[in-house]
Structures are given as C-alpha cells and as structure tokens.
Amino acid sequence: MAQKTALIVYAHQSPVSFNAAARDVAVQALTKQGYKVLVSDLYAMKFKASATEEDIKGDLKNPEHFIYNNEMMVAWQDGRLSDDIAEEQQKLEQAELVIFQFPLYWFSVPAIIKGWIDRVLTQGFAFTLQKMYDNGVFKDKKAILSFTTGGMKSMFTPDGVNGDINVLLWPLQNGVLRFCGFQVLAPQIFWCPAHTPPEGRSAMLEAWSERLNGVFAEKPLSFAPTEYFDLTFQGGFSLRPEVKEKYASEPYGITTAQHLGKPLPPDNQTTAKQS
C-alpha cells in the first residue's frame, strides 16, 4: 500500500512564529502516523500571488483579450502551466489531507494564500462545471483551515464587534474548499496566541497535536448536498421546491449562507454535526 500523504500550505514570514510551531506540530503528529508530509512554505518559496500571463507557458489562446480562467484551463489541459503551479498541483494530487496554516489577515487568508488558491485551483484540475461541491474533484480529500487570530473569541460571535466567525469562514470553506469537493473538517482556530502566556500557547499546540491523532476519523462539516438544487439555467441553480417545502417547518436554514431567511444553523462552519 502506498504511503499516505498530507500537504501543509503554510504562510508565515518567521520561522519562530506561533504559526511555524503549529506547522511543526502538524508535521510531527502526521509523520508519527506514517504520513509523508509535504510543506509548501509560501514566503520561503517566494510564491507568486498574482494571476498573470506568466502563469502560462507558450502562446495564449486569446492574447487580445486575456481571460485568466480560460487561458489557465487550456494551459492545464496542454501541460503548459508555469512550473510553480504544476508543482503545487502535483503535491495537491498526492495529498489525502490539506492543512492551510496562516495568521488571519483582514478576516481572511493572507494575499499569498489567496494567490495559491487563485493560481493552483485551475478549472479542469480542481473543478469543472460538472464536478463541483459534493461532486467535486477532491471529494476523497480532507481540508482544514488552521489559523491564528489577533482578536479574542468573544469578538467573533453573533453579538461580538467583528460578527459571527461562521460568516467569515463561509466564503473560504464553502466557496473554495467545498466548491472543489473537499471534505472540510472543522477549522483549527488559535485565538489570539500573541496575548496568551507561554503555558496557554503550549496547551493550544498540544490540543492541535492531539486532534491530529484522530483527524482521519473526524466527521466533516455539513454543507448542502448539491442534489438539493436544480442545477440548470432555467432552474436558476436554486433550491428545489420540494426541499424548500421540507425546510419550511425547520427552525434553522440549511447552512450559514443558504439560510432561507431563517436563523443560521449554529456553528455550521465551525463544528461538525454529530449524527
């Protein structure tokens, strides 16, 4: 049996940061379980973040009107993606588990990780118009967002000054990871390590290590099954009437953003529903 593989997409500038420690803990915990662990240390790699023509080798399909997504799709088919993108795609293909390790910048991923998302998750390779969401290309892979915050947990609640963390996570977890088919595991959130004393920081890292020991048995977060939607232009890619009816008597919406005008299902993007 082939050795299993994990990929850590890591973005911090300093090797002595808490994020670096969280990465090291993950490398250790997964290696101990027999995994081959690949790390993409994006700053160290000087990973290019911007989506440009340089991402494509050879002639453009339509140099008069450059449309990134279209050009990338063709370049992927023809094996003409830039080497840095092709390498990341090869790592991603091998990985059963992908961990994104980063500090939250402006309530989202740092630009260098957004660049990895924009450039590596090429149409054809990471999704097609037929293969997305729970029919997605990466449906046999798991993904985790693991990140540090500058603020404390109570700021990120439905009555906190920054609002519900579930809302912040939705575009990344549903719009990027779930869109490509990933089984999205609960995010690993390190609340404000910069203002936590050393023992607290150690405890956070220990909890992360322990979680990773059981990570492959974890239940993923809940998203709406694509069969709930009429995925045709006439149907508007909207909920099927019978599903809408079924949910009419439910107290909560389906997910954080497919809320149907109802209260959001609590912790939809942070905690897996136990069945």
Place this chain on the structure above:
Amino acid sequence: MAQKTALIVYAHQSPVSFNAAARDVAVQALTKQGYKVLVSDLYAMKFKASATEEDIKGDLKNPEHFIYNNEMMVAWQDGRLSDDIAEEQQKLEQAELVIFQFPLYWFSVPAIIKGWIDRVLTQGFAFTLQKMYDNGVFKDKKAILSFTTGGMKSMFTPDGVNGDINVLLWPLQNGVLRFCGFQVLAPQIFWCPAHTPPEGRSAMLEAWSERLNGVFAEKPLSFAPTEYFDLTFQGGFSLRPEVKEKYASEPYGITTAQHLGKPLPPDNQTTAKQS
C-alpha cells in the same frame, strides 16, 4: 476650494475586459463631475501582493521574530514604508471616494487586491485600536466594491447553490472597509457579463455611469454602531446588555454577522436602508 479626488483600485489583466470598461465609465462619470480621478492599475503596476520584509526600509525592530503588522506600524510612523506602499497611502489619503474594480475570484477579491489591502492598510495609517469601525480613520471617505461575477444572480441567494451574497460581502465590507471607518456604499455587482449579450453589457455600464452621477448623495449601508458594544477586555467586545434587550423583540439581527441568532436583516450588505 481644493479639487475633490477619487481613487479606483483596479485589477484586471486585460485592457479590453468588461472590468476595464467599468473602470473607464467611472473615470468619465467622476471627471465630468469635476473630480480628479486616480487609478491604481495593479496588474500594470506589477503591484506586489505578499506581505514581506521588503515592505520596510531600514532595520527591522525585531529581526529575530518578524511580525508584519508590528513592523509595518513602526515603519509607517518612521516614514520607512516601501515606496509602492507609501504612494498608495498618499493616493488613499487624498480620495473622498474609493472604488475597488475587480472580477470576483473564488468568492472574494483577487490576490493582487488582497495584497493591496494587506500591505497598504497599515495600523496607524488606516486604523488604530481606538479608531476603528464607525470611529475609524477613514470615516469621511466612501468606498464601493464594484465587481463582475462568473455566475448568475440566482446562484447567490439564500436558497442558491453559492449562498447569500450578503454573507460573501461581509468579511470585505465590514472587516476591511468598515473596520477602517469607510462609509460603505452598496456594492456595484455586474452579474455574469461574460454571458450577457452586448446590449445587456452596455446597459449595465450605463446604469453604473448613472449611479455614479448621484453617488455622493447615496446613503451608505447599515452597520452596527460601535457604541452598541462594550469595547473592553472585561466586556469581551460584545453587545451591551441593554442593546441585546432592545433587539430581543426585533424580527431580525443587527447585521449579516451580528445576527444574534435571528434571521439576517435582508440585503444588509447589498442595499442601503431607506429611512
């Protein structure tokens, strides 16, 4: 009286794109109103997206443990930010209105715009721990996200396959723009221009031009006033009990993410509430 100024932060690779046309329409409409219009054409400028040590001139405060936000704050105070960042900050300082013009990439801004956000909105310059949200540094400025989508509008609804667009907009509009104090005007969303016939595209651009004629009289979107929150560590930066009580009988939460476990106020991040 000094001439008023607008800044367009623009991100598309092609000068013949719909995004370029939307930028040109804005330049024209605002120039006609007597505005000086600055354009930051990020791809043409080869704007650096990643947050690195190169953003700081001279010695680092703590080279052993590089913390981007801390180093940038000190470098801003000392006038030691890299020239490209200092130039963007000078443009931003002059501008009464900032328009971000971009194609939606993975349900958010392209990495090159995230890089502009991460690098230009330095602590001290764009916010302080005292000056944020409605007490924010840029409270006399207006901002608009103007963007194109690949999908149709019905996909981005509370019962659409991608979920409620209001949820997607929250991290950017509240977490970035409102955080810095901007009066956030309704987003200008160009739904799926790539699959719209030429007359439809022209009509979209005309509507954008017309909107801009009245843009300085527009009411901004509604956010939670910071006075609603107990902005102390003991208070957890959470809603004051008396405000919570006041909202107990309301049918909706306060905003998209400060929802208090209630249904989201409809279109909170897309439509200004008429008083």
